[in-house]
Amino acid sequence: MQKHNLQCRIKPKRKWKSQGESIIIAPDLLKRNFTASEPNKKWVTDITYIQYGSTTKYLSTIMDLYNNEIVAYKLYNHQQTPLVIDTLKEALAVRNYPEGVIVHSDQGSVYTSYAFQAHIRDNNLVSSMSRRGNCWDNAVIESFHSSLKSEEFQYVKFNSLHNKDVVERVITYLTYYNEERIQEKLGYLTPLNYSVKAA
Secondary structure: OOOOOOOOOOOOOOOOOOOOOOOOOOOOOOOOOOOOOOOOOOOEEEEEHHHHOOEEEEEEEEEEEOOOOOEEEEEOOOOOHHHHHHHHHHHHHHHOOOOOOOEEEEOHHHHHOOOHHHHHHHOOOOEOOOOOOOHHHHHHHHHHHHHHHHHHOOOOOOOOOOOOHHHHHHHHHHHHHHHHHHHHHOOEEOOOHHHHOOO
């Protein structure tokens, strides 16, 4: 090939970059310690695809690691920054605007965006992020999303339901998870019952 000046085509390496206008990376403050001694100390958050309706929807959730309760969620037709900001706004309102909460996420572009990080800072919260490409650093919330899909949509084919039915199923499961589904970590209590007993 050198003798005849031939070169093979090489696929260029893709460089990872955020889609947002700014990239703000926070350190991993949890370090896989998914326990909390009190409510509103550690929240974990993530987005998952819900592909069972006629169009794909994106579910953003925030979980309190004290009792694994889903504090807030939003189900939108997109996974842009307003999805995660609106979820955070709802969590803050539900919990009466606590300060100093660690909000742990992955390094997705919506979480590293200036807008989301500004909302964290303006509400006196603390940002924490998984190491890039390491799903185990945010395993609890990812496990919850997996449970939602396997338990609520176990026998459902992708894109086989009406979007309205998908929304109803998600809401039903979230209510069931918080109010009826017992967890070994909580002494076989539900998240809400655990909070009542601890109080």
